Amino acid sequence: xxxxxxxxxxxxxxxxxxxxxxxxxxxxxxxxxxxxxxxxxxxxxxxxxxxxxxxxxxxxxxxxxxxxxxxxxxxxxxxxxxxxxxxxxxxxxxxxxxxxxxxxxxxxxxxxxxxxxxxxxxxxxxxxxxxxxxxxxxxxxxxxxxxxxxxxxxxxxxxxxxxxxxxxxxxxxxxxxxxxxxxxxxxxxxxxxxxxxxxxxxxxxxxxxxxxxxxxxxxxxxxxxxxxxxxxxxxxxxxxxxxxxxxxxxxxxxxxxxxxxxxxxxxxxxxxxxxxxxxxxxxxxxxxxxxxxxxxxxxxxxxxxxxxxxxxxxxxxxxxxxxxxxxxxxxxxxxxxxxxxxxxxxxxxxxxxxxxxxxxxxxxxxxxxxxxxxxxxxxxxxxxxxxxxxxxxxxxxxxxxxxxxxxxxxxxxxxxxxxxxxxxxxxxxxxxxxxxxxxxxxxxxxxxxxxxxxxxxxxxxxxxxxxxxxxxxxxxxxxxxxxxxxxxxxxxxxxxxxxxxxxxxxxxxxxxxxxxxxxxxxxxxxxxxxxxxxxxxxxxxxxxxxxxxxxxxxxxxxxxxxxxxxxxxxxxxxxxx
Amino acid sequence: xxxxxxxxxxxxxxxxxxxxxxxxxxxxxxxxxxxxxxxxxxxxxxxxxxxxxxxxxxxxxxxxxxxxxxxxxxxxxxxxxxxxxxxxxxxxxxxxxxxxxxxxxxxxxxxxxxxxxxxxxxxxxxxxxxxxxxxxxxxxxx
Numbered sequence: 001x002x003x004x005x006x007x008x009x010x011x012x013x014x015x016x017x018x019x020x021x022x023x024x025x026x027x028x029x030x031x032x033x034x035x036x037x038x039x040x041x042x043x044x045x046x047x048x049x050x051x052x053x054x055x056x057x058x059x060x061x062x063x064x065x066x067x068x069x070x071x072x073x074x075x076x077x078x079x080x081x082x083x084x085x086x087x088x089x090x091x092x093x094x095x096x097x098x099x100x101x102x103x104x105x106x107x108x109x110x111x112x113x114x115x116x117x118x119x120x121x122x123x124x125x126x127x128x129x130x131x132x133x134x135x136x137x138x139x140x141x142x143x144x145x146x147x148x149x150x151x152x153x154x155x156x157x158x159x160x161x162x163x164x165x166x167x168x169x170x171x172x173x174x175x176x177x178x179x180x181x182x183x184x185x186x187x188x189x190x191x192x193x194x195x196x197x198x199x200x201x202x203x204x205x206x207x208x209x210x211x212x213x214x215x216x217x218x219x220x221x222x223x224x225x226x227x228x229x230x231x232x233x234x235x236x237x238x239x240x241x242x243x244x245x246x247x248x249x250x251x252x253x254x255x256x257x258x259x260x261x262x263x264x265x266x267x268x269x270x271x272x273x274x275x276x277x278x279x280x281x282x283x284x285x286x287x288x289x290x291x292x293x294x295x296x297x298x299x300x301x302x303x304x305x306x307x308x309x310x311x312x313x314x315x316x317x318x319x320x321x322x323x324x325x326x327x328x329x330x331x332x333x334x335x336x337x338x339x340x341x342x343x344x345x346x347x348x349x350x351x352x353x354x355x356x357x358x359x360x361x362x363x364x365x366x367x368x369x370x371x372x373x374x375x376x377x378x379x380x381x382x383x384x385x386x387x388x389x390x391x392x393x394x395x396x397x398x399x400x401x402x403x404x405x406x407x408x409x410x411x412x413x414x415x416x417x418x419x420x421x422x423x424x425x426x427x428x429x430x431x432x433x434x435x436x437x438x439x440x441x442x443x444x445x446x447x448x449x450x451x452x453x454x455x456x457x458x459x460x461x462x463x464x465x466x467x468x469x470x471x472x473x474x475x476x477x478x479x480x481x482x483x484x485x486x487x488x489x490x491x492x493x494x495x496x497x498x499x500x501x502x503x504x505x506x507x508x509x510x511x512x513x514x515x516x517x518x519x520x521x522x523x524x525x526x527x528x529x530x531x532x533x534x535x536x537x538x539x540x541x542x543x544x545x546x547x548x549x550x551x552x553x554x555x556x557x558x559x560x561x562x563x564x565x566x567x568x569x570x571x572x573x574x575x576x577x
Numbered sequence: 578x579x580x581x582x583x584x585x586x587x588x589x590x591x592x593x594x595x596x597x598x599x600x601x602x603x604x605x606x607x608x609x610x611x612x613x614x615x616x617x618x619x620x621x622x623x624x625x626x627x628x629x630x631x632x633x634x635x636x637x638x639x640x641x642x643x644x645x646x647x648x649x650x651x652x653x654x655x656x657x658x659x660x661x662x663x664x665x666x667x668x669x670x671x672x673x674x675x676x677x678x679x680x681x682x683x684x685x686x687x688x689x690x691x692x693x694x695x696x697x698x699x700x701x702x703x704x705x706x707x708x709x710x711x712x713x714x715x716x717x718x719x
Binding site for chain 1: 599600643673693695696
């Protein structure tokens with residue numbers, strides 16, 4: 001921003017003007033007003049780094065234009081005097097004074113006659129346009145001030161004709177640029193005010209313009225940021241008038257930027273929401289902060305130009321400027337999310353239906369498969385009891401095999417049912433004494449296998465927030481395995497403990513058969529067995545069940561083992577979700 | 578094998594409600610080892626069971642849940658809500674051990690719930706123990 005002229009630079013003019021005191025006094029007053037206005041513009045522009053500052057710039061330039069036009073009208077009147085008066089000395093001095101004043105102003109100033117032809121230019125206008133005043137004089141303003149849109153470079157209509165015809169003040173679009181005589185393009189802000197003669201008729205126009213490269217840069221950056229935002233961005237003032245939208249907003253709502261400028265934000269809402277919104281807007285501007293729009297689960301909707309509506313997520317943030325607080329609304333069409341949510345709910349329903357089906361299936365598995373097994377075992381047993389003496393030894397052995405096979409299949413069915421129960425059951429966590437639980441499971445094992453002596457050491461005070469029903473299943477499997485795989489060991493020993501005090505990582509360790517670590521990856525897969533059928537009984541479902549229990553508690557399970565030295569199963573208990 | 582005490586005046590009367598012929602045979606084989614005279618009446622579905630309960634009194638009822646026509650639980654509820662009928666202890670014999678089945682059986686008024694084991698020896702033992710338990714308890718009642 002160029003420095004404003006200091007008072008000292010106009011002193012010579014003021015002294016010279018002493019012979020035409022009234023005119024000079026008026027010019028000085030005009031200049032002072034102009035300085036004040038220019039200073040206001042300077043303050044506004046240098047302190048505001050946002051788009052709203054541009055509006056203030058235009059206001060300041062408009063004020064300058066009005067004052068300059070007032071001053072110029074006196075000059076034109078002076079010309080008339082010059083024609084009539086023989087002693088026109090005072091007017092010529094005033095002309096010089098005026099030139100000094102105009103040239104000391106940092107804005108470009110061009111005066112036109114009532115036909116829009118250039119009458120005079122100040123120095124800044126010459127510099128900016130690249131035209132010498134002498135060369136420009138008499139040329140139409142549009143030729144000297146070639147204005148184009150910043151982005152498209154299409155010619156801009158100057159409001160000059162309107163100003164001359166109607167006597168109103170006009171200004172350019174915010175994205176105006178000036179093409180200089182050398183073809184250089186400079187972003188400018190400008191304002192045009194009518195100049196009236198003594199008779200009150202419009203004698204011409206004063207065009208005030210300035211290089212707004214720096215302001216435009218800041219503003220361009222701001223607009224680029226908003227333009228790059230994935231959401232539709234709408235900036236509105238506290239009265240609801242829309243002052244800026246990005247390209248996404250035009251796509252989302254179907255209005256052009258120009259149409260948006262005539263709208264209030266309420267018009268972007270379905271009719272039913274407009275009334276309440278105006279009230280909400282007032283509340284927001286009393287306490288502006290960054291927050292999502294709408295309360296709780298109230299679904300917000302946006303309304304497009306064609307009247308259709310869409311579910312919207314809207315977040316608001318305040319934009320404080322010298323012109324007051326604006327609200328920046330980021331609007332997103334959440335139709336896809338909503339649809340995904342609906343789809344998710346449908347999928348959940350389908351999954352639940354499938355679960356119920358699975359439950360019914362499990363139930364019938366329990367009934368329909370177990371009943372014939374009972375008959376196979378029961379009648380084989382009956383045959384042995386009633387006709388055993390009549391059968392050869394090998395026949396009796398075959399029947400025993402039939403019975404054993406039926407029992408194994410029964411266990412398999414039971415384990416599968418347990419696995420499915422673990423999977424579909426709800427996890428109900430409660431403070432659980434794992435020490436007591438492990439002891440209970442171990443004593444059951446001891447009673448079921450009275451022929452074996454296993455040393456079981458269970459640490460005191462193992463506590464966890466888990467579903468006790470599920471962890472009983474887990475311990476039945478882990479301790480059952482440890483029990484099973486220590487069968488061939490001289491001094492079988494099982495330890496249940498915790499890695500360190502207060503830790504939620506537990507372990508079950510045995511000194512049994514162990515396994516090769518390279519096969520550990522298959523441990524937790526259902527029906528995967530690491531030992532041959534004849535070695536250790538089992539169906540390979542137990543550890544899959546344990547893993548599911550641990551996973552349902554957001555925990556992790558892993559094993560360490562060595563062939564012939566035993567295995568340790570570690571598991572953690574995670575936080576409830 | 579535990580032995581049943583001989584009834585003082587008459588054989589213990591048992592109503593076995595079972596639709597599956599094989600299960601019925603196995604249950605009868607088990608009861609035959611009771612070592613005391615038992616009069617076992619068999620009903621093959623829920624309707625028949627209700628009829629038999631109305632026409633005679635029993636010392637114990639062994640009830641399968643999965644019955645045609647009228648479900649075992651329904652038979653049990655009807656029995657418990659009918660004040661005109663003498664109320665025997667009821668032992669539910671079920672293939673399933675689903676928690677829901679256990680709970681609803683007790684809620685309907687069952688006295689015991691036994692899951693039928695696949696192993697015939699375990700099955701015999703289970704039936705004998707539970708039958709003995711209820712019949713002895715009956716004997717001691719005034």
